[in-house]
Amino acid sequence: MKTIAQIAAELQGYDPQALSAERVNDFLAQLIEPVTETETLPVFDALGRVLAQDVVSPISVPPHDNSAMDGFAFDSAQLRPGEPLTLRVVGTALAGKAWASPVGAGECLKIMTGAIMPPELDTVVPLEFVRAGEDGSVHIPPGVVSAGDNRRLLGEDLMAGQPALRKGQTLGPAALGLIASLGLPSVSVFRRIKVAYFSTGDEILSLGDCPREGAVYDSNRYTVFGLLTRLGVEVVDMGVVGDQPALLEAAFRQAAATADAIITSGGVSMGEADHTKAMMKHLGDVAFWRIAMRPGRPMAVGRITEQGRSAILFGLPGNPVAVMVTFLAFVRPALLRLMGSTTAEPLLLKAQSGEPLRKKPGRTEYQRGIVTRGADGALHVCTTGNQGSGVLRSMVEANGLIVLHHSQGNVAVGDAVDVMMFDGAI
Structure with a gap:
């Protein structure tokens, strides 16, 4: 486990007073x-x-060739360019049950979505493309279907023995459905991390406290x-902790002693009462930063060890x-990494700025933004x-958040800017 000093020594351009x-994020990736x-x-x-590990498929998906839609299955060798095709319907194949009888030349099989394709048939023409004859036949106009159309092949989605999901992936609703589709009743995951949080400051009121002059109710918690x-x-x-060393x-x-990570708010700015910073330094290996950003310049990061836990x-x-x-x-992003996730970086989208934005190079600015889709179809x-x-x-x-990067300057109306969307986070 690297110390703060070791990480700092290895990080190019590290300056705790102008980071x-x-x-x-480079620092946190090593911490x-x-x-x-x-x-x-x-x-x-x-x-x-x-x-916590790859999910390897025990079966192929789909497990057999099947029809991608309701229609009529036939052998495409009978198709002739520019000519219609008339076939006799010999039965109906339903999903969940294989058709047992042979389908010969000049014949077709009415087939439902998901039904197994007989081995001698390779193409499905959708119901809406055919015209039914009075003698039990169907007429297929020229050019509405090509060889192999509307057939899903065995293993087209996934072959048995292949990874279906990768270690480090966060399981969403679609992933749960995929796991279930493989017949797997359970899955191995990393344990849930525990994060302790408290606000600091004698001026902070908890809900239910009586108002007093100079005090504010805690929203951060x-x-x-x-x-x-x-x-x-x-x-x-852990509530609100006052500016008293013992507390x-x-x-x-x-x-x-109980959590994998600790988050505090307050007590890390220049000029504030230094009890919080002093206690952090006393109990752990901690770096105090002044980040070249707006808002949120002061920040402390490190480790605190208690009872053999860090x-x-x-x-x-x-x-x-x-x-x-x-x-x-x-x-x-740091907590996602701690959780074992391999997709920790926030996704940035491009949008056109609807107003001029003043910005000096030399710091990253995060401005609160409202993203909409304009009449031109672009994001604004x-x-x-x-x-x-x-x-x-x-x-x-x-x-x-409109992310104006470190070296970026003023933004004019219509310029493209990066936006960190809140969906799924806030």
Whole structure:
């Protein structure tokens, strides 16, 4: 396990007082070691979990050649370019039961979607393309079907012995259906990680506390709870911890002894009471960063060890929007990696800016945006207005973050910008 100093020494361009957003994720990729413990779960209980090993298909999918639609199956050798084809219908093949009788020249078989294709037949013409004759025949016009059309081949989706899903993949609804389609009742996944969270500060009120001058109600705790719950981790809510060394030490020790990761908000900015930072430094191997970004400049990252266990620490700033931005940009990808996921990087979409955006090179900016699809079919994005780091309402109104990269300058109307969409995260 590398120390903070070892990782910093190996990371090109590392400057804790002016760290780029890109370097933050590079640092975290080396700091985080994925969990290795696994468990086997029934398919119904595996939604959102991360695969601990490849799922190898025990069968071929489909298990036989079958019809891709309702129609008439026949031997395409009878087709002649530019000529119609008349065939006698000898029966109906239904899904789930093989047709046992031979189908000869000049004959066809009415067939339902999913029904097994007899070996002597290779093509299906859809019902709507044929005209029925009074003598039990069907007439196929020229040019409506080609050899091999509308037939699904054995193993076309997946051959027996091939990986159907890969280790590190997060299981969504489609993946559950795929596992079930292979006849597998259970799946091996990495254990669920546990994340402890608390807010810090004597000025923070919990819900139910009486208002007092200079104090504010804690929103971060509920926001982070939602972010962690959406991520599928086990959340340990430790409430609000005051700026008192004994209370902070007890909270950090308890969190490190029980959780895989610890998230705090507040107490890491320059000029703040340094009890939180001092306790982090006292109990663990921690780096304190000033990230070249807006919002969310101050951040602490490291490890705290207690009772032989080591927990990853994320000390986030106190402003509500800064908490959410740093979580989405850095903490969420890091926790996904900790969970064993191999798809941790956030997906960025391109959209055209609907307004000019002022931006100086030298820092990454995350502006709250509303993405819509214009009459031209392209994605367009505008900001939510006031971009202050305390304007939590702007995150509610937004459906993504406009990511203005470190070296990027001003943006003109119509320029393409990257957007980190909220769907699935917030």
